[in-house]
Amino acid sequence: MATFSGNRGLQMEQPLIFEQGSPDRTAVDLPDVPAVGDRLGGLKRQQPVGLPGLSEPEVVRHYTRLSQKNYCIDSGLYPLGSCTMKHNPRLNEKLARLPGIGDLHPLQPVSTAQGALMIIDACARWLMALTGMPAVAMSPGAGAHGEFVGMAAIRAAHEDRGDARRRVLVPESAHGTNPATAVACGYAVEPIPANRRGRVDIGRLRAALAPDVAAIMVTNPNTCGLFETDILDIAAAAHDVGAYFYCDGANFNAIVGRVRPGDLGVDAMHINLHKTFSTPHGGGGPGSGPVVLSAALAPYAPVPYVVNEGDGLSLVEYAAASDGKPCGRIKGFHGQFGMFVRALAYMMSMGSDGLKQAATDAVINANYVMARLKDVMTPSFDGPCMHEALFDDRFLKGSEITTLDFAKALIDEGYHPMTVYFPLIVPGAMLIEPTETESRQSLDRFIDVMRALAARAVAGDAERFRNAPRFTPRRRLDETSAARHPVLRWRTPAVDRAAE
Amino acid sequence: MRYLPLNDSDRRAMLAAIGVADADALFQDVPAGVLDRPIALPAHQDELSVERAFQRLAALNLAPSSVPCFLGGGLYRHHVPAAVDHLIQRGEFLTAYTPYQPELAQGTLHALFEFQTQVAMLTGMEIANASMYDGATATAEAAMMATRIAKRRRIVVSGGLHPHYGDVVATYARFHGLAVERLAGDWQGIEDAAAAVDGATACVIVQNPDVFGRIHDLTPLAETCHACGILLIAVVTEAVSLGLLRSPGEMGADIVAGEGQSLGNATSFGGPTVGLLAARETFVRQMPGRLAGATRDVDGRRGFVLTLSTREQHIRRDKATSNICTNSGLCALAFSIHVSLLGEAGMRRLAELNHARAVMAAQRLAEIPGVAVCNETFFNEFTVALPCPAAPVVEHMAAAGVLGGVPLSRLFPEDPLMTPLLLVAVTETATDEDIDRLVATLSAALQA
Incomplete structure (x- = not known):
């Protein structure tokens, strides 16, 4: 039954922010602007932006009401398979905001940020120990970005040997990011079917493996929630033709602290810190996707990375300054530092026994x-x-x-x-x-x-x-009409009418 | 084990219900000899111990919030209203997943729709997506997008683009098999990017204000590009500037990529931040990343969904526009809340205040003997030429408790012309006393 307000008890209707307020109102008091002339070269904005103005109570109420239209882990069981919606400890949020952590600037002298480099280094060491891998690239912005780095390192390693390979084998059960990443790295993707037990059909995999295969991308535990029983043979078969084994680490949370991917023959694996290591999903990010690398791929890790030069830690920020052969730079600055803080706090809280x-x-x-x-x-x-x-x-x-x-x-x-x-x-x-x-x-x-x-x-x-x-x-909701007639922003009613 | 609800009696009862003798039986598919090899890591710790460990690490850093700070170069220290951090830490925002079930995620989707609108308005573009990882990856994705639209394979990168952004574009291009022409670091502001285009060029990437702080009228370059079927990608690393400067859209940009950290987000040693990506509406199907769209529910009420997902990897797999999966949801929300708090008047005033304080600081620095301000124009950041290498001067100032700027040698390590140049950013957080201390410590460092 409809109500007069459209509200139903605690469920509040809320207009768009643009349908509220007035342009002269603001929730941020700022001091007077000193009259000092301008150095804008005549390039001052002529038109208003078009933003509404609201006071602080109005803005707080707006977003509080929006928040109440969301389901979240804090309010209930969130059984999304493959997404790992585990509890997000609040200690991690507190630590990421400490003065000397949250306010650090990435370009302050490294001599004034030794604690930050220690955090990156410690997080890296935990990840290497838990995966049994000798190297890790910390800078990827999310899991798929880590996939890109892993596959880029693989391509760089092949090219370095003058070995141009064109194909990547990906099981049909893989996350969509796997084939998309392989293509982003310039490869052709060949799907491998699953067997009746929900695992990679190793016979079909062997048949597809050839000297032009650059890598296989296998998720383990796989997206059916099963451990790949033939994983050692799969790795060996790939290595036999000179291909690398990229492991999608999205499901590492099932085996962390018990199985080290390095012991399974993995050459590269990204780790979603927001899955295994409890950093918040935030309604769709930010993520963080460090990628662990085997000794063969380690020289091709992207910049930047932390090195210990005896008298303290420093950052290698440019390819030219690297001892290795970096595949490039894939993100501004030094990676998702705030997520390293949270993941490290989680790992220290849990310990090897807790993990x-x-x-x-x-x-x-x-x-x-x-x-x-x-x-x-x-x-x-x-x-x-x-x-x-x-x-x-x-x-x-x-x-x-x-x-x-x-x-x-x-x-x-x-x-x-x-x-x-x-x-x-x-x-x-x-x-x-x-x-x-x-x-x-x-x-x-x-x-x-x-x-x-x-x-x-x-x-x-x-x-x-x-x-x-x-x-x-x-x-x-009508998703078909949303895609057929996309409305991707609010417009003033006058503009909307003119468009019709 | 404060994060684990099961106790041993729960586990025993559950294993009995499952029908196995112990938990190891559930790991039976793991090859023999691989399970439970020793891992040399410490045991669990209580909350207080972990907090103390991080406080010790934090104390080893010079906290920019505790000293006069003039660092910029792509990320900027601004005052973020307390309401922003309060709201984004509400569990309903913080601990929700990507809004794939729209009936349970109208809060996130509604907020993303508003974010997209704000970004489109600020950049002067028709549409924007729900955010990218950061400004550098947004720029690289914009370049990939432009090559798909123009169906050409060459990318021209201005020497005024932040070098990290240029490096990321180069990395993406390398693996996509695209050619990149990077112009030399243009600290004098004399570059002619239009001269570098040819018939194979898909796009030109320029930053405004550029990495040296200069403001450019992009209109003539846009006209040249458009006459040749080339897309102009404008990059903005200081989002606050959009409150005061002519927008990239107004000057003819086809795609705008940017860094949104300045609004709502901490510098956090470089991440996480929020990448902005806006474009002309005709390009929407080549756009990477998530898009929220308005629609109706079965009762005819307005609601929001993720849309046009046939561009994306989870539907299109190897035919997707990008492999991107995650956006920067919570950082985008922080951006959006800060913009909502500011509103039209606050946005303008914050930008004016930044500019005025930078003008004041530039005047004071120019009075120091041997120091010259290189910029004719700037927003809140400008380049200063010192009579000696800038990097040691910055160390000297840091030792005196002032984060005095970014030596451009840190961003352009291979260009000796950058050695004496110092990039100084001045935001609303810099007080008169802070500027006095900047001038005093710089003067002292130059005499040392």
Whole structure:
């Protein structure tokens, strides 16, 4: 039933910021501008920007109301498979804002930033020890950016030997970033199918491997939530033809502290600090994607990097100053320093024992969900999973309810849906990753809801699923018209009318 | 283990429900001999111990907020209103994922739509995306985008572009098989970028204000580019300047790439920050990165979604416009909240204040014997020529408790002409006393 205000209890309607305020108002008091003349060379802005003006209480209320339209880890279980929505410790936020950390400028003399270089160096050493790898490039801005660096280092290494290779093999179950990255590095991508056990089909991989293959890109544990049982043979097969093994480390959280990728024959692997090491996802970034490198690839790491010159730490900021053969620079300044602070604080808090326990608990939680749902939903593969449980839509067969409908019905029950329709190799995939930071009681409540929904779906209440969600600030949104007639910004109503 | 809710009795009960004897049975697919090799790292620590460790590390640094600070060169120290950090630390923003389920993420999507509008307005462009990693990667992605639009493979980079940005463009171009022509560092402001274009050129990348602080009228260059089917990419590293300067869009830029750190975000030793990317609307399908768009829900109410995702890697895989996945969501939110707090009047006044304080500082520095201000024009940053190498002078000033600027040799290590040049940024955070101390310590350092 509609209300007079459009609000529903605690759910508040909120206009765009541009539909509020007036141009002369501001929430920032600034001193008078001294009359000293200008040095702008006649290039002063002639037109107003078009921004609205609001006072501080109005702005605070605006964003507070917006925030209340979001689901978040703080408010509930967030079972997005492959995304690793674990708790974000608040200590990390506090430390990233300390004077002498948050306010550091990247171009202040390195003699005045030794503590900062120690933080980068310490974070790097933790990552190398946990992965069993001899080098790490810290500067990538996010996971996909780390992939780019790893693949760039691989291409640079091949080219350095005069070995022009053209192909990269990528399993069909891979994240979309893998093929996109290989193309960004100038390679042709060849997909490798999965076998019936949800792993890389090693026979097909071997058949595709040849001396023109630059690398294989394999996610392990893979996107079905399974450990690649043939991983040592896969690595050996790649190395036999002179190809490198790029590992997508998106799922490193399942094995951190227990398995070192370096022991699996990995040559390069990015680490999403916002997955395994608890830095916040922030509604879509910022991320951070350091990439660990084998000895063969280490010389091709990009600048900048930290070196110890005996009398203190320093930064190698330019290729010409490097002892190696850097593949270039891939980001301004020195990487996502604020994320290194948070990840290091997390690693120090957890310790090697805590990280091992976190991986173990993540795997226990996922298997517990699997065990308690497998009789009412359809697991895609047999055997234990790692940190995430994969189901497909066979249990919905005949119900006229899709995976999307099922996910949207979960919203009405107060949960963020699991990852849906990924990995692509499983029809109607539902990938559930509870993470280690959910309690058993929390999982039991979630499982009870999932069981009830599955029972209702099989009982044939399709209407309820198709109409979901019903209780959110907005119900299903028309994504087709959004893409067909893109409206990507607000315009003044007069401009909007003129455009029609 | 304060972040782990399971206790041993939970684990036992759960393993029993799973039907295995112990947790190691769940790791049965890991090859023999690889599981649990010793890792030489310390054990867990309590919160207070970790905090103390970081306080000790912080104390080894000279904190720019504790001293007069005139550092710029791409990132700038500004006063960020307290409300910004309060709002972005709300768990609903901080601990949410990318808004792939729009019904549960209208807050993030609504805010991104406003961010895109603000960026488009400030840059004078028609559209903007939901942000990139930083200004340097935004610039490189803009260059890749331009080569797709122009269907040409040569990129001309002005010598006024921040060298880190130029290096990132060169790295991306190398692996995309594109040619890059980088003009020499143009500290005298005499470059003619138009002379470097040819029929194979896809785009020209210029920065405004440039890395030396100069302000350029990009209109003539835009006209030359457009006559030859070349795109003009304008780069802005100081977003506050957009409040006072003629916008890149007004001067004919086709794509604007920028760094948004100045608004809402700390310098954080270089990251994370927020890359801005704006363009003409006709280029939208070649744009990389996320885009929020307005639409309607089944009840006809306005709502927001991520849109045009057929450009993106999770749909298009090897045919995507970029491999980018993450944007810089929370930093974009901080930018947006700061702009909302400032509003039209505040944005203008903040920019005017920056400029006025920089003019005052430049006048004072020019009075020091042997010191010359190189710029005719500038916004809040300018280049100063010293009678001696700048890097040791900067060290000297730092020892005296003043972060006096960036020696241009740090950005252009291979160009000996840069050795005596000092880049000085003056924002609203610099008080009269700070400027007095800058002048005094620089004078003292020159006499040392």
